[in-house]
Amino acid sequence: MAIKRDIITSAIGIVVLTLLCGILYPLLITGVSQVAFPGNANGQQVLVNGKLVGSKLIGQAFADPTMKNGKPVLDKNGNPVTTPDPRYFQTRPSGTIPADNAAGSAFANYGPNSVATEQALAANIKAYMALEKPYNPGLTAARVPVDAADTSASGIDPDISVANANIQAHRIAAVRHLPLAQVDRMISKYTGGRGLGFSGEPGVNVLELNLALNRVSAGGH
Amino acid sequence: VTFTGWLTIFLFCGVLTALAIPLGGYLAAVYTGGHTRLERVVGPLERFLYRILRVDSERGQDWKAYAKSLIIFSLAGWLFLYFILRTQNLWSFTGLNPQGYHSAPWDVTFNTTSSFLTNTNWQYYGGETTMSYFSQMAGLTVQNFLSAGIGIVVAVALIRGIISRSGKSLGNFWHDIVRTVLYVLMPLSIVYALVLVSQGAIANFSSYLTAHTITGLTQVIGMGPVASQEAIKMLGTNGGGFFNVNSAHPFENPTGFTNFLEMLSVLIIPAALVFMYGRMTGSRRQGYAIFSAMMIMFLGAVIVAYIAEAHGSPAQHAAGLHTGVIPGSTGGNLEGKEQRFGIAGSALFDVITTVTSCGAVNSALESFTGIGGAVPFANLSASEVIFGGVGTGLYSILLYVLLAVFLGGLMVGRTPEYLGKKIEAREIKLVSLGILITPLAALFCTAMATATSAGRASISALGTGPQGFSETFYAYLSQANNNGSAFAGYTGFIQPTAGNVGSHGVTFADLLGGFDMLFARYAPILFALAVGGALAGKRVSPAGLGTMRTDNPTFVVLLIGVIVLVGALTFFPALLLGPVVQGLTGHLY
Numbered sequence: 024m025a026i027k028r029d030i031i032t033s034a035i036g037i038v039v040l041t042l043l044c045g046i047l048y049p050l051l052i053t054g055v056s057q058v059a060f061p062g063n064a065n066g067q068q069v070l071v072n073g074k075l076v077g078s079k080l081i082g083q084a085f086a087d088p089t090m091k092n093g094k095p096v097l098d099k100n101g102n103p104v105t106t107p108d109p110r111y112f113q114t115r116p117s118g119t120i121p122a123d124n125a126a127g128s129a130f131a132n133y134g135p136n137s138v139a140t141e142q143a144l145a146a147n148i149k150a151y152m153a154l155e156k157p158y159n160p161g162l163t164a165a166r167v168p169v170d171a172a173d174t175s176a177s178g179i180d181p182d183i184s185v186a187n188a189n190i191q192a193h194r195i196a197a198v199r200h201l202p203l204a205q206v207d208r209m210i211s212k213y214t215g216g217r218g219l220g221f222s223g224e225p226g227v228n229v230l231e232l233n234l235a236l237n238r239v240s241a242g243g244h
Numbered sequence: 245v246t247f248t249g250w251l252t253i254f255l256f257c258g259v260l261t262a263l264a265i266p267l268g269g270y271l272a273a274v275y276t277g278g279h280t281r282l283e284r285v286v287g288p289l290e291r292f293l294y295r296i297l298r299v300d301s302e303r304g305q306d307w308k309a310y311a312k313s314l315i316i317f318s319l320a321g322w323l324f325l326y327f328i329l330r331t332q333n334l335w336s337f338t339g340l341n342p343q344g345y346h347s348a349p350w351d352v353t354f355n356t357t358s359s360f361l362t363n364t365n366w367q368y369y370g371g372e373t374t375m376s377y378f379s380q381m382a383g384l385t386v387q388n389f390l391s392a393g394i395g396i397v398v399a400v401a402l403i404r405g406i407i408s409r410s411g412k413s414l415g416n417f418w419h420d421i422v423r424t425v426l427y428v429l430m431p432l433s434i435v436y437a438l439v440l441v442s443q444g445a446i447a448n449f450s451s452y453l454t455a456h457t458i459t460g461l462t463q464v465i466g467m468g469p470v471a472s473q474e475a476i477k478m479l480g481t482n483g484g485g486f487f488n489v490n491s492a493h494p495f496e497n498p499t500g501f502t503n504f505l506e507m508l509s510v511l512i513i514p515a516a517l518v519f520m521y522g523r524m525t526g527s528r529r530q531g532y533a534i535f536s537a538m539m540i541m542f543l544g545a546v547i548v549a550y551i552a553e554a555h556g557s558p559a560q561h562a563a564g565l566h567t568g569v570i571p572g573s574t575g576g577n578l579e580g581k582e583q584r585f586g587i588a589g590s591a592l593f594d595v596i597t598t599v600t601s602c603g604a605v606n607s608a609l610e611s612f613t614g615i616g617g618a619v620p621f622a623n624l625s626a627s628e629v630i631f632g633g634v635g636t637g638l639y640s641i642l643l644y645v646l647l648a649v650f651l652g653g654l655m656v657g658r659t660p661e662y663l664g665k666k667i668e669a670r671e672i673k674l675v676s677l678g679i680l681i682t683p684l685a686a687l688f689c690t691a692m693a694t695a696t697s698a699g700r701a702s703i704s705a706l707g708t709g710p711q712g713f714s715e716t717f718y719a720y721l722s723q724a725n726n727n728g729s730a731f732a733g734y735t736g737f738i739q740p741t742a743g744n745v746g747s748h749g750v751t752f753a754d755l756l757g758g759f760d761m762l763f764a765r766y767a768p769i770l771f772a773l774a775v776g777g778a779l780a781g782k783r784v785s786p787a788g789l790g791t792m793r794t795d796n797p798t799f800v801v802l803l804i805g806v807i808v809l810v811g812a813l814t815f816f817p818a819l820l821l822g823p824v825v826q827g828l829t830g831h832l833y
Contacts, residue, residue, distance in 0.1 A: 025309065025312065026312065026316070028298075029312060029313050029316040029317070030316055030320070031298070032297050032298060032299055032313075032317075032418065033313075033316050033317040033319070033320035033321075034320055035296060035297055035298075036297055036317060036320070036418075036421075037317075037320045037321055037324045037386075038324075039293065039296060039297070040386060040389070040390060040425065041324070041382055041386045043425070043430075044385060044386045044388075044389040044390075044425065044430070044476075045381050045382035045383070045385050045386040046381065046382060048385070048430065048433070048434070048472055049381045049385060049469045049472040049473070051434065051472075052434065052437045052438065052441070052447055052469070052471055052472035052475075053447040053448060053449065053469050053471075053472065055438060056438065056441040056447035056448075056471060057447070057448065059438070059441075059442075060441050060442055063441050063442065063443070063444050063445070063446070064441055064446055064447045064448055064471075065446065065448050065450065065467075066446045066448075066453065066465065066467060066495060067444065068453065068455075071458065074456060075453060075454070075455045075456065076455055076456060076457055076458055077455045077457060077463060077465075078453075078455070078465055080444060080494035080495060080498050081463070081465055081494060081495075082494075083455075083457055083461070083463050084457070084459075084461060085457070085458070085459050086459055086461065087459050087460065088459075088460055088461060103461065105461065108459050111458075111459065115583065118580075123463065124464075125463055125464060125465040125466060126372060126373070126452050126464040126465065126466045126742065127370060127372060127373050127466075127488070127742060128370070128372065128466075128487050128488045128489040128492075128493055129370065129488055129489060130489060130492075130580055130608035130610065130611070130732050131579075131580060131608065131611070132580070132608055132610040132611065132704060132706055132731070132732050132733040133559070133579055133580065133608075133610075133611050133706065134559075134610060134611065134706060134707070134711040134714075134733075134826075135557035135558060135559055135577070135579075135611065135612065135613045135614055135616075135617070135826060136557070136558050136559060136614060136709070136710070136711065136826045136829065136831065136832055136833055137559060137706055137708060137709075137711060137832060137833060138559075138708075138832045138833065139706050139708070140557070140559035140579070140611075140706075140832075141559045141562045141563045141832055144559060144560060144563035144565065144579075145563045145564070148563060148564065148565070163564075164563070164564035164565065165564060165565065165566040166566070167565060168570070168572070168573040168575075169556075169560070169565055169567060169573060169575050169576065169577075169578040170573060170578050170583050172560075172563070172565055173560070173577075173578040173579040173580070173581070174579055174580060174611075175492075175580075175581070175582055175583070176489060176492035176580050176581050176582045176590075176606065176607045176608050177489045177492040177493050177494065177582060178489065179493075179494065180494075180582050180583055180584075181494055182582075182583040182584050183583060184572055184573040184583055185571075185572035185573070186570055186571060186572030186573035187572075187573065188572075189572055215499070215500075215584070217248065217500050218499050218500030218501030218502070218503065218504055219500075219501055219504065221248050221251050221252055221255065222252055222500040222501055222503060222504040222589060223499070223500020223501075223503055223504075223584050223585050223586055223589045224500070224574060224583060224584065224585070224586030224589070226583040226584045233458065234458070237458065
């Protein structure tokens, strides 16, 4: 019977091809990567004084936990309540719960014609203005770069636009008592180019930039 | 819109064409028994596989035998994958479940299994909160290879039927699937995965990292064997992300350069198969004609999407944002998009993955503007023939080619012929069924899901007004076309915490979607193979003066016309209710 033959061949085929495509192939790729590109293969971990502070590729919040009686205040989901730390460049709005969750990435899924979207954008603009307007007196909603108001796709976008960084630079320079020109130079240094010179957009890596700032100034507090 | 944006789009099309032509030649050699350079390395493994599978790879199968092997092999794959996913915690002894995740519920697993088996890769689950490394590798990655392989072998079998000069054989299923994995998918994936790691994609088996940030917060960072799965996810037009946000995740797609590579890797095999078709029919112009039709429709879609996304959304404008280009920012609708890809890199990526059955995304489709979001809708409405999934795109457009030949024949009043074979009533019946079955499944499921409260339960809290209809329609359209991209607010899985404890599925959406995918995958496959079988036995008559040519611009226009007409007639009313309404109004809901 042909059907019986097909069943036997299929059963053997699935097991053998699972070994090949599902076990040997991932082991080969992971093994070679661990030898040839160990830094990349393990997520470009960033260490400060031997301690892991994040990944170069993963965006994170530069915010301070709100403390009460020496303990961090938690919201109703058990995540710490935070306020943006003015000493640091800030990453883009994140749609994950909690924000910048690198173990549960998620889209915000704000539709283009939704009132909810407008409200979320307005809240993001307001927060951005509250932080930056004191150092950028001419800043209006129309001058807020879109990446500072729009939620990123991954929720852990490591980059911000150059326009966004240039606005935040005024705050950083003032809070850290650094010349604006020096901050701008550091922004240029941590701005990644386009792929092959044309693919994608330049982005400023916020974690690298903030760590570099800490190396040149203690933080101004 | 910017100059570099347009440059990206047009360079992409050029590079794609330049790479696809030689790969098409290679593929033709693989499926016609020609010599390839890989034979010395892979040949012994190939012969070893035939021996343990106990198959005679030389023995030809008629369309029914070919279909029988394919269906039984798929059934075995379904059962095996379901078993692996449902026993997730039993495999913890391998050390490949460092987070100690339990299995997802049965209904979500039914949906996931059907999804990966059919090359759809629709995901109600988030990878890093649901799947162990073992499930991702031994379960999902395997079907990434095999479902892609099955698409390709059906296309090859149909081509053999079209060009057959004698007999009823469409080739041997086992021979074709083994060669597809060993000579095409595996070598490309190995090279490509390593290139991805060299650019920053990750590949490890570590447990998740805990970082203590410089401001005193903690951040847990998901890890895993990502690169190996990412490579075949794109090359096989699968699209099921290792992480929930798919190719938007920096560990899957770290830079603008990898974004360009990932876009190429989706279209390279579908495009090459068209050139392979030209070679196998002995007339490369046949391939060029089909390629031109695909490229014209593709460019149209990309241009519309790019302009729409660069323009910005009504919600952005209502909030007071300026969405034009300014120094240091390209503006546009960056909601749900990553800075490193920008508007052009996101619009192009999502058009590419929705014309193919890939369905990977590097940005949130749900946040695309009305018109930008209508482009993926239109791509799906064209039934994935604009390049399409690996193999599925080619066999689907060949059905449209036969339909166009038939209509053209009627117009000039001659018996329609394609490559010397008469197209008669039986073939046209099969072709029509093969073309109409996918739209039928999509519309039926959408109607079921919008008309019942069990169906509407899946609409997201943000999905108010036409957005809710768009979400639903997109879900069943995407699953019917085996695409897998989503307006991701639409939900079929409630998961309070990572690891599946206390989670439950939305049974209605899970089952309806699962059957939608299975039906709309295997019914067209059977019709395509039956068409191949019907054509295989036909005598070839020499081309005469009155024979309609199928390799000139006139035919390209006719083919595009047929595809657009069928898609528009089928889907226009539904499209009006969702994305078109949203695109034409500045009103917020």
